[in-house]
Each structure stands twice: as structure tokens, then as C-alpha cells.
Amino acid sequence: MTPTPIPPDDHERVAALRRLRILDTPPEPAFDRITRAVAHMLDVPTALVTLVDADRQWFKSSIGFAARETPRELSFCAHVVARREPMFIPDTHNDPLFADHPAVIADPKVRFYAGAPLITSDGYALGTLCAVDYAPRPQFSDDDRQRLIDLAGAVVDAIEARRVSNFLRSQTELLQTTVDAIGDGISVFDANHKLVAWNWRFLTLLDVPERFARRGTDFAELIRYMAERGEYGPGDAEAQIAERVAAAQRWERRRIERRRLDGRIIQIQSVPLPGGGMVNTYTDVTEARQRTEALEQQARLFHLLEQVAAIANQAPDLDTALKRVLDEVCAYAGWPVGNALLRAEGSTELVATDHWYLADARYASFPERSKPFRFGMGDGTPGRVMATRRLEWIADMRDYTPVRRGKIAQELALLACFAFPVFARGEVRAVLQFYNDKVTPVDPAMFPVLEFATAQLSRVAEREEMARLKNEFVSTVSHELRTPLTSIAGSLELIDAGITGALPEKAHEMVRIAYQNSQRLIRLINDILDIEKIESGCMTLDIKRERLRPLIERAISETASFAAGFGVSLNLLAGEDVVAWVDPDRFLQVVTNLLSNAAKFSPAGGMVDVVLGHRGDRVRVSVIDRGPGIPEAFRDRLFEKFSQADSSDRRAKGGTGLGLAIVKGIVEHLGGSIAVDTAIGVGTTFHIDLPEGAKTLPKEQAAERSRVLVLEDDIASSALLEAICRDLGCDCDVAHSTVGARRLIAEHPYALLITDVRLPGQTGIEFLAELRATIQTRNLPVIVVSAEMANSAYSEQAARLGIVEWVQKPLDAKRLIGLVESIVGPQAAAAR
Amino acid sequence: MAKELKRILYVDDEPDIRSVAKMSLEMVGGFTVLICASGAEALQKATDFAPDLILLDVMMPQMDGPATLAALRQLPALATTPVLFFTAKVQSDEVEEFKKLGAIDVVAKPFKPMQLPQTLREIWENAIKA
Numbered sequence: 032m033t034p035t036p037i038p039p040d041d042h043e044r045v046a047a048l049r050r051l052r053i054l055d056t057p058p059e060p061a062f063d064r065i066t067r068a069v070a071h072m073l074d075v076p077t078a079l080v081t082l083v084d085a086d087r088q089w090f091k092s093s094i095g096f097a098a099r100e101t102p103r104e105l106s107f108c109a110h111v112v113a114r115r116e117p118m119f120i121p122d123t124h125n126d127p128l129f130a131d132h133p134a135v136i137a138d139p140k141v142r143f144y145a146g147a148p149l150i151t152s153d154g155y156a157l158g159t160l161c162a163v164d165y166a167p168r169p170q171f172s173d174d175d176r177q178r179l180i181d182l183a184g185a186v187v188d189a190i191e192a193r194r195v196s197n198f199l200r201s202q203t204e205l206l207q208t209t210v211d212a213i214g215d216g217i218s219v220f221d222a223n224h225k226l227v228a229w230n231w232r233f234l235t236l237l238d239v240p241e242r243f244a245r246r247g248t249d250f251a252e253l254i255r256y257m258a259e260r261g262e263y264g265p266g267d268a269e270a271q272i273a274e275r276v277a278a279a280q281r282w283e284r285r286r287i288e289r290r291r292l293d294g295r296i297i298q299i300q301s302v303p304l305p306g307g308g309m310v311n312t313y314t315d316v317t318e319a320r321q322r323t324e325a326l327e328q329q330a331r332l333f334h335l336l337e338q339v340a341a342i343a344n345q346a347p348d349l350d351t352a353l354k355r356v357l358d359e360v361c362a363y364a365g366w367p368v369g370n371a372l373l374r375a376e377g378s379t380e381l382v383a384t385d386h387w388y389l390a391d392a393r394y395a396s397f398p399e400r401s402k403p404f405r406f407g408m409g410d411g412t413p414g415r416v417m418a419t420r421r422l423e424w425i426a427d428m429r430d431y432t433p434v435r436r437g438k439i440a441q442e443l444a445l446l447a448c449f450a451f452p453v454f455a456r457g458e459v460r461a462v463l464q465f466y467n468d469k470v471t472p473v474d475p476a477m478f479p480v481l482e483f484a485t486a487q488l489s490r491v492a493e494r495e496e497m498a499r500l501k502n503e504f505v506s507t508v509s510h511e512l513r514t515p516l517t518s519i520a521g522s523l524e525l526i527d528a529g530i531t532g533a534l535p536e537k538a539h540e541m542v543r544i545a546y547q548n549s550q551r552l553i554r555l556i557n558d559i560l561d562i563e564k565i566e567s568g569c570m571t572l573d574i575k576r577e578r579l580r581p582l583i584e585r586a587i588s589e590t591a592s593f594a595a596g597f598g599v600s601l602n603l604l605a606g607e608d609v610v611a612w613v614d615p616d617r618f619l620q621v622v623t624n625l626l627s628n629a630a631k632f633s634p635a636g637g638m639v640d641v642v643l644g645h646r647g648d649r650v651r652v653s654v655i656d657r658g659p660g661i662p663e664a665f666r667d668r669l670f671e672k673f674s675q676a677d678s679s680d681r682r683a684k685g686g687t688g689l690g691l692a693i694v695k696g697i698v699e700h701l702g703g704s705i706a707v708d709t710a711i712g713v714g715t716t717f718h719i720d721l722p723e724g725a726k727t728l729p730k731e732q733a734a735e736r737s738r739v740l741v742l743e744d745d746i747a748s749s750a751l752l753e754a755i756c757r758d759l760g761c762d763c764d765v766a767h768s769t770v771g772a773r774r775l776i777a778e779h780p781y782a783l784l785i786t787d788v789r790l791p792g793q794t795g796i797e798f799l800a801e802l803r804a805t806i807q808t809r810n811l812p813v814i815v816v817s818a819e820m821a822n823s824a825y826s827e828q829a830a831r832l833g834i835v836e837w838v839q840k841p842l843d844a845k846r847l848i849g850l851v852e853s854i855v856g857p858q859a860a861a862a863r
Numbered sequence: 864m865a866k867e868l869k870r871i872l873y874v875d876d877e878p879d880i881r882s883v884a885k886m887s888l889e890m891v892g893g894f895t896v897l898i899c900a901s902g903a904e905a906l907q908k909a910t911d912f913a914p915d916l917i918l919l920d921v922m923m924p925q926m927d928g929p930a931t932l933a934a935l936r937q938l939p940a941l942a943t944t945p946v947l948f949f950t951a952k953v954q955s956d957e958v959e960e961f962k963k964l965g966a967i968d969v970v971a972k973p974f975k976p977m978q979l980p981q982t983l984r985e986i987w988e989n990a991i992k993a
Contacts, residue, residue, distance in 0.1 A: 506952055509951065509952060510922065510951045510952050513951035513972050513973055514877060514880070514951055514972070515879075516973050517877075517880050517883065517951065517972045517973035517974065518877070518879035518880050518882075518883055520973045520975075521880070521883035521884070521887065521973065521974065521975075521976045522879075522882075522883055524975060524976050524977055525883065525886055525887065525890075525891075525976050525977070528891075528976075528977050530886060530890050530891060530976075530977075531886075553973055
């Protein structure tokens with residue numbers, strides 16, 4: 032027997048065959064139809080689709096042959112595969128290759144064989160379509176040959192079709208496996224809103240019952256199920272369904288979040304498919320959201336603590352601090368109502384203040400209706416706070432028989448409340464009470480916050496109490512000292528003047544000494560009180576735009592006789608008049624002080640000159656003496672309290688040692704500065720530089736007054752800025768912190784913000800960024816007044832934040848006025 | 864002819880200051896002076912005395928300066944008489960407070976007895992003119 036030929040590419044060929052995954056598969060009609068056609072058309076008893084494997088031939092379809100496979104070495108078809116051409120053997124007995132073939136000489140005794148190769152599109156001969164007879168067929172025609180070849184082509188087509196379909200199936204399986212492995216839920220609806228694909232996670236994330244997990248489930252049907260289960264919250268299920276179906280029909284890309292009944296948050300993202308349909312992905316964002324919320328909560332908490340501390344540091348009084356903390360706590364806790372109650376000095380009862388936080392109009396009647404109530408020890412929640420001295424929290428006020436304010440609160444549908452104390456000198460000085468419109472269990476997370484607020488506000492209360500006691504003390508002492516001094520100095524003055532009759536010369540001299548020293552004591556008391564006011568920040572200034580020449584003339588006339596006592600004359604040199612921003616009384620005090628100082632240190636017969644002028648953009652007042660000059664060693668301590676170059680001077684010259692400290696304090700409170708030029712043996716000049724005021728009178732007020740907000744933590748600076756704005760005919764509000772500014776901005780429309788950038792708690796820059804992110808303040812003009820250099824890092828940020836101008840401290844008032852006028856002045860108003 | 868400041872009612876609880884003030888007003892100023900030690904005494908005597916000017920100490924026991932002023936204003940004869948406060952606690956913002964109460968001005972203690980009459984004349988004349 033001729034050995035079975037093996038084609039050179041047999042290894043690849045067999046691999047290609049096996050890749051088809053057709054071997055050992057059940058019969059398929061596509062192949063059986065062809066073998067039936069072969070048997071019928073060629074009138075043969077046996078027709079086969081054979082596939083030649085590495086060591087066997089396997090029949091995908093067979094007619095008239097019992098075996099499913101035979102060894103390759105016995106295969107006729109292996110020859111066809113090797114040749115890659117059809118092979119026809121009309122009579123095996125006459126064929127030299129097959130005459131002694133075992134299948135010819137023994138069963139099944141093949142006498143006729145016709146086989147056409149099955150060559151796939153990628154060029155492999157996988158097997159044959161063959162016809163076999165057990166009698167010779169010398170008459171097998173060319174037509175029959177061609178039919179077999181054509182049908183072999185059909186077998187190849189069937190194999191290819193099978194391959195494509197297998198590929199698709201495997202791809203689908205791969206896709207489904209992949210989709211199932213994704214952590215997110217996925218559902219796909221076609222253009223008719225029928226479910227066509229989904230994954231396991233979709234079913235579990237949304238708890239979709241088995242019965243919906245089929246192709247063709249209607250979107251509306253699924254939505255109905257969800258709505259009826261209450262997934263969309265309370266409300267009309269039909270409306271919820273209609274709304275969602277309508278949304279789906281818009282085929283829009285959208286992202287929504289849904290809180291499920293079990294509290295988990297599912298983010299649903301819908302992306303429209305080209306040609307209709309929608310892919311939805313479902314992501315469980317519960318943990319992520321919780322993490323974000325926790326972080327946000329923490330950030331808000333830090334912000335609150337920072338704000339409360341800043342308020343405590345800056346608030347001018349407890350009243351302001353209470354109001355601001357009230358706002359901050361309500362904003363933080365999200366409680367709609369808050370009220371500060373205060374216990375007046377000497378009273379044992381807490382009374383509601385006018386400081387309320389009311390989230391909306393529903394609660395508008397609460398303040399008025401609260402007015403009659405007074406809370407003694409143990410009365411109502413505030414009274415209980417006073418008794419227990421700690422936070423009181425009522426989760427559900429309905430658990431108690433409502434009395435007093437509780438009754439009103441309940442009528443206003445407020446259900447929960449808490450209140451915490453503010454202490455001063457160990458006693459409850461105030462209580463902050465808050466109400467919520469829902470039952471609110473005690474939240475332990477709030478405790479540290481509220482304890483912090485208690486501590487901080489108590490600090491303010493304590494400070495205020497101390498300041499009050501100190502003021503009272505200073506006031507009392509000054510009264511108590513001045514009362515006897517009035518009698519002493521008054522009597523001595525009358526005696527000295529001879530009103531009570533002539534005195535012996537020696538007695539008169541003694542009386543004069545007593546009188547002069549009583550006057551010195553009066554000056555000392557006045558100076559000490561002034562220093563106290565300057566240092567405690569309690570000096571009240573009434574800053575106006577003033578012509579300085581008349582004020583200086585007055586100072587000269589008031590000091591002239593004192594100077595004459597030293598044989599010194601005072602002169603105001605000719606020159607321009609200037610206008611500056613000053614408190615006239617305090618300015619007078621400054622000049623008088625410098626003049627008397629200069630007179631004291633001038634040689635007898637000397638002159639003290641006053642010169643008015645400018646230095647840069649500021650007004651300069653110079654007081655020039657021709658005295659001995661200030662010793663080098665003393666210059667640094669010149670403006671310190673009780674410092675005089677020669678301590679014996681104090682007695683000799685009758686000064687208090689406080690004059691220059693007071694002068695410097697006042698000048699700085701006026702927004703000015705003081706400098707000194709001195710030369711030993713030549714003389715000394717003190718220069719006072721002050722913010723210049725425009726010479727013209729304020730312009731006609733615009734019909735509509737502009738409102739300006741000044742944000743500045745330094746009281747003296749803010750007073751000057753306020754005076755300038757008011758002088759320009761603007762309404763002006765002052766905030767000393769960003770908290771206050773935020774509230775004022777919420778309450779009034781502003782035409783301009785003037786702000787410092789260095790503020791406690793939050794920088795001005797941060798605050799501006801916040802304003803720029805808010806619609807109503809996005810375009811609010813801003814002028815920065817700052818000691819920061821305009822070219823520092825701040826200014827770069829400032830430019831990005833659309834700051835109109837940057838004005839350097841010490842303040843150039845003229846420039847600021849020009850800027851303010853350009854923004855809110857009449858011309859600017861007309862331009863608007 | 865312009866009216867002249869002649870009759871002054873002075874109310875103070877401090878006897879020493881009363882003495883100094885009396886001497887200043889009478890001997891330096893040449894005024895006719897009625898001195899009272901309390902607001903109550905002033906209320907009894909004021910109508911009969913018919914002062915041109917009333918000087919009130921602020922801090923007095925029982926009835927203080929502002930209370931005395933309010934009470935004096937109830938007396939028909941004194942409803943418009945100019946009133947000045949004397950105080951040892953004067954501060955610029957307090958001056959405004961006192962003016963709001965109806966005083967024409969405030970004089971700080973310690974005052975200068977030799978200058979006081981002249982100061983009072985000026986203040987009084989300004990007030991009358993106004």
C-alpha cells in the first residue's frame with residue numbers, strides 16, 4: 032500500500048482545523064443537507080464530510096457509513112488533502128495506488144471514490160467532501176465531478192459560517208463575562224426602551240428581581256416596579272414614572288444620584304447610543320460620598336472653629352461676638368433658628384437679645400413673641416443651662432409639656448433645641464439657643480464644637496467684663512482724684528490771684544508753688560487717662576476733613592502764654608493752607624503738646640516755628656525749635672512713657688513724661704506718622720504727616736447714595752476709611768472680619784469694597800476669591816488698602832481676582848479719594 | 864438791650880467745691896449766686912431765685928445731674944433756662960450725651976476759678992443768641 036502522503040504544512044493545517052472547534056461536535060443540518068444532496072445527485076450509497084486530523088479522519092456528516100472516524104493511514108481523503116486537488120477513482124481495482132488498500136481488499140471493499148478538497152479562505156485543506164461506492168463507476172461524468180466540487184464549496188461556506196458564528200458567540204460570552212466582572216452595574220436599553228443587555232451588578236445594586244432580567248423588559252415596566260417599591264421617595268408613583276420615562280425619551284447624557292431605601296447612594300450615568308437606546312451605568316458611591324462628606328464636614332468644622340476663634344479675637348464686644356457666633360453655628364449645624372440671650376449686669380435673669388438667626392420668614396414672629404420672657408435659674412432651656420452650667424439638648428421638645436418659648440417654638444413647627452452657656456467671672460453671662468425644625472437626636476460630634484464656642488465666647492465676655500471694670504475703675508479714680516483737686520487747685524488759684532486778700536510775700540510764693548504743682552497733678556491725671564485710652568484702643572475719634580491753619584493758630588494762641596513764661600514766642604510761618612483728615616480736638620492736643628514741649632526746650636528769647644506743607648502725598652506739620660537738640664542715646668526712647676532725656680527735666684519743666692507718647696498714639700490713631708530731626712546745639716523738629724483731604728467741599732450728593740463696605744480689622748484705620756467714604760457722600764459700613772463682611776454683603780448691595788489683605792482668620796485674598804465665586808459679588812469693585820507691597824506675591828493673586836487698585840499703607844488719602852470717586856462718584860454714577 | 868448773665872444757680876454735693884465755686888462766681892465774676900447742696904434743694908429754691916443759668920454737678924447722691932435737669936424742666940419758670948453740667952469725668956463722647964439731655968455745654972472739673980466766669984459768660988451768650 033502506498034503510504035499516506037503528509038503535506039508539508041500539516042502541522043499548521045491541523046492547528047487551523049482544531050481552532051475551528053468542529054471535531055467531535057454533533058451533526059449539524061447544514062452539513063447533513065450537503066451529504067444528502069451528494070448521495071442523491073451522484074447516486075452513491077455513501078457520502079461524507081471528512082476532516083483530516085493529525086492521525087485520523089473524522090466525519091462531520093456521513094451518509095451510508097457507520098463509523099464516526101477511521102485512521103488517517105487508511106484515509107483516501109488524506110490523499111486529496113495532500114494534493115489539494117479533487118481525486119476520482121472510478122475503480123479501485125484498476126488503480127495502482129489503491130488496488131491493495133485495506134479498505135479495498137477488505138471491508139468495506141471500496142470500488143469507487145470521488146473526493147473534493149475543503150480549502151478554507153485562509154488556504155488550509157481541512158478535509159473533503161467525498162462520495163464512495165462499492166461497485167465501480169466507469170461512467171462518472173464530468174458534470175458529476177463538477178457537482179461534487181461545487182458542493183465541496185458549499186461545505187467550506189458552512190464551515191466559514193460556523194466559524195463566524197462561533198466567533199460572535201465567544202465574543203458575546205467574553206463581553207458578558209467582562210461586563211459581569213465590572214464593579215459597576217450596567218444596563219442597555221434599545222431604541223424601543225427594551226432591555227437588551229445588563230450585568231449581574233445591575234441586578235444586585237438595584238435589587239432587580241429575576242423576572243426583569245430578560246431581554247425585552249420594558250423600561251417603563253422596570254421603573255413602575257421601582258416606583259411602587261418606593262425607590263423614588265414619597266409622592267405619586269404615576270408622576271414619578273411619567274417623569275422618568277419622559278427623561279429617558281429625551282436620549283440625553285445625564286448623571287443623577289439616587290439614595291436607595293437602604294441609604295446607599297447610587298450614581299446613575301446614562302449615555303445615549305448612536306441610533307437610539309441608552310447605556311446606563313450604576314455606581315455605588317456610598318463610601319466615596321461618605322468619605323467626601325466626612326472630609327467636608329471636617330473642613331467645615333475647622334472653618335467654624337477658626338471663625339469662632341477669629342470672632343473671639345476681634346469682636347469689639349460680647350454683643351457682636353454673640354451675633355456672629357450665632358450665625359456661624361446656624362450655618363454650620365444647618366439649624367434654622369438661633370437666638371442669643373443675655374443676663375444684664377446685676378440681674379439674675381436671662382433675656383432674649385435682638386440677635387436672631389432666622390433662616391426664613393416662617394419664624395419671623397418668634398423674636399417679637401419672645402420679648403416678654405425672662406429666664407431665671409431653672410426656667411426653660413436657657414434657665415436650665417444657667418443651672419447646669421453646660422450644654423442642654425432636647426431631641427424632641429414634644430416629650431416635654433411646652434411652656435414659655437417652647438410653646439411658641441412648637442407652634443412654629445420647631446421640634447428640637449439646644450443651648451449652651453457663655454461665662455464671665457464664673458457666672459453664666461449669656462446663652463445661645465438654637466432650634467431645629469425636625470427631631471434631632473443628641474449629636475456627640477457637636478459637643479466639642481459647642482464647648483469650644485463656650486470657651487471662646489467666655490473669653491470675650493471675660494475680656495468685656497474686665498474692660499468694663501477697668502473703665503469703671505479708671506473713671507472712678509479720675510473722678511475721685513479730680514474732685515479734691517478741684518477744691519485744692521481752685522482755692523490756690525483764688526488765693527494766688529489775691530481774691531481772698533493780699534498775702535505776705537513768702538506765703539504767696541509757697542501758694543504759687545502749691546498751685547503750680549496742683550496744675551501739674553491735673554495734667555498728669557489727664558495724660559494718664561489719655562494714655563490708657565490709647566493703649567486700650569478706647570480712644571474715640573471724630574475724624575473730619577479740616578483746614579489745619581486755623582487749628583494751628585488756635586493751638587498757638589492757647590499755648591502762647593505758657594511759652595511766654597519761658598520767654599519763647601510761637602509763630603506759624605506763612606505758606607499754603609492744607610486740609611487733612613483729623614479729629615480737630617485731638618489734633619489740637621497734638622500740636623499744643625508739641626508747641627509746649629518746644630517752648631520748654633527753647634532758650635529764653637527763642638522762637639518756635641510751625642510750618643505747614645506736604646511730604647509726598649501727605650500733609651506735613653513741622654514744629655521747629657532751636658533748643659539743645661535730643662541726645663543720641665535718648666532718641667530711641669523719645670516716644671516712650673515717662674522717658675525724658677534728663678529725669679530732672681520733669682520737675683524743672685513741669686512735664687508729665689507722657690506728652691510725646693500721647694502725641695505719637697494720637698497721630699497713629701489718625702492714620703498718620705511722626706518723625707523727628709534733631710541736631711545737638713542746633714535744635715529739634717517734629718514732623719507730623721497726615722492723610723491729606725481734598726480742598727474742595729464734598730460734591731453734590733448723587734441722587735442715589737452709593738454704599739461702600741470697609742473690611743479692616745484695625746479700628747483706627749477703619750475709622751479713617753469710613754470717614755473718607757462718608758465725606759464723599761457714600762453710605763459706609765465697616766466690618767472688622769470676613770464673617771461680618773459676609774453677613775453685610777448678604778444684607779446690602781455694595782458699590783465698592785475697600786479691604787485690607789491681612790485679616791485675622793482668613794486672608795483678604797481668600798475672601799476675595801470667595802466673593803469672585805459668588806454671582807452677586809463677581810464684579811464688585813475692590814480697592815485693597817494694605818501695608819503689603821503692591822509688587823509682593825499678594826498683588827499677583829490680586830490681579831487675578833480683579834482688584835481695581837492697590838493702595839499702600841500708610842494711607843495716601845488723596846489717591847484713595849480719587850479712586851473711590853472714580854468708582855462711586857457722580858461721574859461714575861452717570862457713566863453707569 | 865442785650866440781656867446780661869447775672870443770676871446763677873449752682874448745685875453740687877461737694878461742700879469744698881461749692882465754696883470755691885461760690886467765691887469764683889461772686890468775687891471774680893460778680894454774679895448773684897444761689898448755691899444748693901442737692902437736686903432736691905435746687906428744685907425747692909430755683910423758681911423763686913429765677914436764675915439766668917443753672918450749673919449742675921453730674922455725680923450727686925440720690926438725684927444726679929441729669930435727673931435734676933429733667934426735674935427742673937418740669938418747673939414752668941425753668942423750662943428754658945440754660946443748663947450747664949460740671950463733671951470730673953468729661954470725655955469728648957460724653958459731652959454729646961449731655962447735650963442730648965438738654966445741656967448747653969459741659970465744663971470740666973477741675974475748673975479754673977479765675978477763668979470760670981468768663982467761660983460761663985461766653986457759653987451763655989452763645990446759647991442765648993442761638
